[in-house]
Amino acid sequence: MSSDETTKTEAVAENSAAAPAKRHRPVLVQMETPNLVPERELGKMPVLQAEHLGIDFGGLTAVDDFNIAMGRTEISGLIGPNGAGKTTIFNLLTNVYKPTRGTILLDGYDTAGKSVVEVNKMGIARTFQNIRLFNKMTVEENVLVGLGNSMSTHLFTDVFRLPKHWKQEAEFHDKAMDLLGIFNMQGLAHERAGNLPYGAQRRLEILRALATNPKVLLLDEPAAGMNPAETEELMENIEKIRDDFQIAILLIEHDMSFVMGICEVIGVLDYGRIIAKGTPEEIQNDPKVIEAYLGKQGVK
Amino acid sequence: MTASKTSTAPTGAPAASGYRSLSMPVRYLINAVLVVVFLVVGELMIDGGVVSRYQTGVIEQIGIYIILAVSLNIATGYLGQLPLGHAGFMSVGGYSCAIFIMRMMDTMGVTARDFATGTPAAALLFVLGIIFGGVCAALCGLIIGVPALRLKGDYLAIITLGFAEIIRVVMQNIDGVLGFTLTGGAKGLTGIPGYTNFLNTFIVVAISLFLIHTMMKSRHGRAVLSIRDNEIAAESCGVNTTYYKTLAFVASAFFAGVAGGLYAGCIGVMAPAKFGFMKSIEILVMVVLGGMGSMLGSVISATVLTILPEALRAVSDYRMVVYAIVLILVMIFRPEGLLGDYDFSMSRVIERIMNHGKRPEDFAPVAAVAEAATPAAASVAVPAAAPGKETGREANDHE
Numbered sequence: 001m002s003s004d005e006t007t008k009t010e011a012v013a014e015n016s017a018a019a020p021a022k023r024h025r026p027v028l029v030q031m032e033t034p035n036l037v038p039e040r041e042l043g044k045m046p047v048l049q050a051e052h053l054g055i056d057f058g059g060l061t062a063v064d065d066f067n068i069a070m071g072r073t074e075i076s077g078l079i080g081p082n083g084a085g086k087t088t089i090f091n092l093l094t095n096v097y098k099p100t101r102g103t104i105l106l107d108g109y110d111t112a113g114k115s116v117v118e119v120n121k122m123g124i125a126r127t128f129q130n131i132r133l134f135n136k137m138t139v140e141e142n143v144l145v146g147l148g149n150s151m152s153t154h155l156f157t158d159v160f161r162l163p164k165h166w167k168q169e170a171e172f173h174d175k176a177m178d179l180l181g182i183f184n185m186q187g188l189a190h191e192r193a194g195n196l197p198y199g200a201q202r203r204l205e206i207l208r209a210l211a212t213n214p215k216v217l218l219l220d221e222p223a224a225g226m227n228p229a230e231t232e233e234l235m236e237n238i239e240k241i242r243d244d245f246q247i248a249i250l251l252i253e254h255d256m257s258f259v260m261g262i263c264e265v266i267g268v269l270d271y272g273r274i275i276a277k278g279t280p281e282e283i284q285n286d287p288k289v290i291e292a293y294l295g296k297q298g299v300k
Numbered sequence: 301m302t303a304s305k306t307s308t309a310p311t312g313a314p315a316a317s318g319y320r321s322l323s324m325p326v327r328y329l330i331n332a333v334l335v336v337v338f339l340v341v342g343e344l345m346i347d348g349g350v351v352s353r354y355q356t357g358v359i360e361q362i363g364i365y366i367i368l369a370v371s372l373n374i375a376t377g378y379l380g381q382l383p384l385g386h387a388g389f390m391s392v393g394g395y396s397c398a399i400f401i402m403r404m405m406d407t408m409g410v411t412a413r414d415f416a417t418g419t420p421a422a423a424l425l426f427v428l429g430i431i432f433g434g435v436c437a438a439l440c441g442l443i444i445g446v447p448a449l450r451l452k453g454d455y456l457a458i459i460t461l462g463f464a465e466i467i468r469v470v471m472q473n474i475d476g477v478l479g480f481t482l483t484g485g486a487k488g489l490t491g492i493p494g495y496t497n498f499l500n501t502f503i504v505v506a507i508s509l510f511l512i513h514t515m516m517k518s519r520h521g522r523a524v525l526s527i528r529d530n531e532i533a534a535e536s537c538g539v540n541t542t543y544y545k546t547l548a549f550v551a552s553a554f555f556a557g558v559a560g561g562l563y564a565g566c567i568g569v570m571a572p573a574k575f576g577f578m579k580s581i582e583i584l585v586m587v588v589l590g591g592m593g594s595m596l597g598s599v600i601s602a603t604v605l606t607i608l609p610e611a612l613r614a615v616s617d618y619r620m621v622v623y624a625i626v627l628i629l630v631m632i633f634r635p636e637g638l639l640g641d642y643d644f645s646m647s648r649v650i651e652r653i654m655n656h657g658k659r660p661e662d663f664a665p666v667a668a669v670a671e672a673a674t675p676a677a678a679s680v681a682v683p684a685a686a687p688g689k690e691t692g693r694e695a696n697d698h699e
Contacts, residue, residue: 094536120538128536134529136593136641137522144519145526149538151519155547158518159511165518166324212538 036277038264041071045108047248048124048216053092053102054272062088063272066102070216070248075238077259078252079283080269081292086252087129089269090218093250094126095119107215121149123215127205127222129252135194139185139204142193143176146211179207182237182244198225203234210241217241219251223258231255235262260284268292320654327647334646335506339499346498356498360566362606363501364559367508369586369598371555376584377593377641378516379548380528382457385444386556387579388464389437391471391572393557395483397433398492398564401425405493412493415565426495430504430561437557438550440467445549449542464580472572488571489564496565504562508555513595515551524548528593589630591637596644601637 037046046069053066063085070076078086091097093104095116104111106122114122125146134142151168158165180186183203188196193204202222209217222238223231235258242249253259259266260280268276268283270292276283283289322330342359345351351359372386404425405411414422444463448456475485483489515521523544526534535541564570586605590597608626612619630638 096532096536116535117538117540120536126536128533132530132533134526134533136529137525141522141525145522145534145539146537148519148523153519155515155518155520158520159514161514169518208537 036265037069037071038074041074044072046070046105047072047107048093048250049105050093051103051105053089053099053104055088055092055097055100061272063092064101066092066269066272066274068250068267070250072215072248073242073246074265075242075249075251075263076265076267077263078250078267078269079254079256079259084269085272086269087220088272090126090220090252093216093218094124120212120214123213124218125209125212125214125216126218127202127209127220129220129224131198131201131205133193133196133201133205133208135192137193138190139180139193139196140173140176140189142204142208143179143211144172146208147172147175147179149212176211179211182207182210182241199227199230202226203237206241210245215247217247217249219249219253221252221254223253223255231258234258238262321651322647322654330650331646339502339506342498342502357566358607358610359498360496360501360562362603363505364562364566365583365586365602365606366505366599367555367559367562368583369590369602370509370512370595371552371559372583373587373590373592373595373598374512374516374524374548374555375552376587377591377598378521378524378528379545379552381449381545381549382453382584383448383460383549383552384457384577384580384584385460385462385464385467386552386583387575387577388460388467389441389553389556390560390563390579390583391570391575392440392467393433393437393560394564394570394575395471395489395560396436396557397429397561398489398570399482400432401429401495401565402492404428415493415495416497418499422495423500426500426565429495430558433561433564434554434557437560438554441550441553442546445546445553449545449549461577461580464575465577468572468575471575483572484570486572488569490569492564492568492570494565494568496562501562501566504558508558509595509599512551512555520544520547585627589627589637591639591641593641594637594639594643597637597639597642600639 048070050068054064092099266283267274268289275288276286375383410422448459471483472486523539586601590601
């Protein structure tokens with residue numbers, strides 16, 4: 001992944017010329033660590049950086065030597081066969097699991113020793129592979145729980161319904177509705193989350209994560225269970241979210257057209273190790289990736 | 301302010317969309333008026349001698365059990381845990397309130413008769429005593445909750461059960477340790493002035509339900525509910541689960557203490573034996589029967605289950621059998637409780653009447669926005685409905 005001068009300048013020219021709606025292929029540059037970031041992020045501090053991250057469960061090494069550096073507005077993908085350790089990496093990044101080795105820096109701050117809640121407050125939000133919504137609460141309430149950290153009223157103010165309570169409730173109701181507007185879900189605001197169809201539940205989970213005002217959004221199989229039309233819409237929405245909120249998005253997905261279509265950088269994980277990293281085109285042609293997915297005979 | 305929000309619905313829907321909703325002050329006003337009406341009717345019936353002294357006593361007990369059931373509902377229905385030590389908090393509240401009032405009577409120049417006639421000093425002492433009882437119970441809840449809430453399910457049930465027994469044994473034996481009479485030991489604390497009457501029970505019930513309702517319909521309540529629905533997701537959304545679990549548990553204990561304070565004044569004697577394991581179960585049964593997470597459900601089942609044993613006094617040999625059969629039948633046919641987690645809202649009913657004849661599809665998107673503008677007050681009517689139940693019961697009683 002050497003970056004020669006010509007492609008660099010070309011890419012810069014393309015960047016400035018291309019309309020924002022058009023997807024452009026960024027040029028990836030190597031950092032001092034085994035990490036890649038899109039060209040436009042060069043020289044800025046990565047928002048999320050993990051180095052030599054690893055975890056052992058007993059004698060089993062689930063993840064080993066995982067490195068990532070994410071630019072502030074980068075969309076990256078993590079793919080790999082079942083059981084490769086993708087979700088484990090999400091659990092490591094959000095401190096659900098304590099890493100056995102390595103460091104995670106969020107915006108330059110080490111997240112070691114922080115609780116899940118603190119990591120969320122520092123700016124990592126996530127969704128879950130098996131949807132975890134607050135099923136008995138309404139759609140709006142689900143988003144409001146996510147927005148809860150930005151609310152400041154004291155228990156006393158809320159319980160005695162002081163004017164500040166109403167002001168805040170009205171303000172955050174508007175915010176919640178704006179968020180629901182991203183996926184055109186305002187009309188469902190008073191539905192119970194558990195009663196929503198599968199695709200809507202996935203979208204709501206993304207909104208709830210977004211409500212916590214993250215710097216990095218981790219999406220665990222956001223397109224699972226969606227039909228092609230919904231997937232296409234989700235791709236556009238994810239890019240819109242990235243552009244509107246200026247956040248980095250890391251996603252796990254098995255739908256290859258989705259991953260190849262949206263991600264700027266893709267990492268391939270197999271048996272807990274990154275076996276390949278690069279742009280979608282590079283990954284598609286990487287023999288190691290083909291081997292991991294299809295086995296040795298696949299390589300001719 | 302919310303009213304103006306409703307009219308300027310942000311979706312740009314035309315103002316003439318047709319959905320009529322109540323503004324926030326109107327919602328509160330309706331409920332306040334209902335509370336006052338029930339209070340006045342009840343008071344007049346008691347003064348007029350329509351309701352006997354015995355029946356008044358039963359009504360007071362209903363109020364006390366309503367607070368107990370609704371407060372336990374915070375921990376079971378809203379937080380989703382299963383504590384079995386509610387009677388412990390009730391006894392702490394009862395003892396501390398009773399002792400506080402008995403010791404302060406001389407200082408404040410209040411005699412036992414003043415509680416009946418209702419002098420300002422007596423009213424103040426009553427308020428202080430009830431709050432003192434609640435705070436003592438809440439402190440116990442904090443001490444117990446911090447270690448206990450690290451556990452879940454059966455383990456939490458057992459540890460809270462154990463703590464309640466510890467409280468009972470402490471109440472029984474603390475006099476010997478202290479060297480002077482505080483709780484009266486096993487024979488109980490006697491001579492408690494009868495400071496509980498219909499009026500103040502009713503007011504305390506209304507205020508308790510209002511406070512529990514407002515707490516649950518705020519960001520704090522939403523955090524508690526999110527822990528019930530999915531603790532892992534709640535954490536990843538930045539909900540400090542330890543804090544909110546403890547908060548809900550302490551609030552639950554506080555209101556149990558308040559109910560205990562009323563109970564002491566209603567019964568007049570506090571004995572540790574009354575606050576055993578069965579009392580906790582009795583309260584839990586009310587919550588489960590009414591539907592976990594439903595305030596109205598707790599209120600109804602507390603009312604029914606307090607009256608049932610009294611009504612069955614005529615066949616007293618079999619009344620526990622009937623009680624058990626009722627429970628079994630409800631659990632067979634309504635395993636989620638009488639009301640599930642449905643909650644009643646007076647305002648919602650009135651709004652439905654106001655919009656009578658229109659189908660919801662006619663203004664579906666606007667309705668969503670209009671209602672959402674006032675989410676917090678959506679079921680403010682519950683506190684009003686609750687005491688309403690009580691007085692409704694009273695009307696039945698005299699027939």
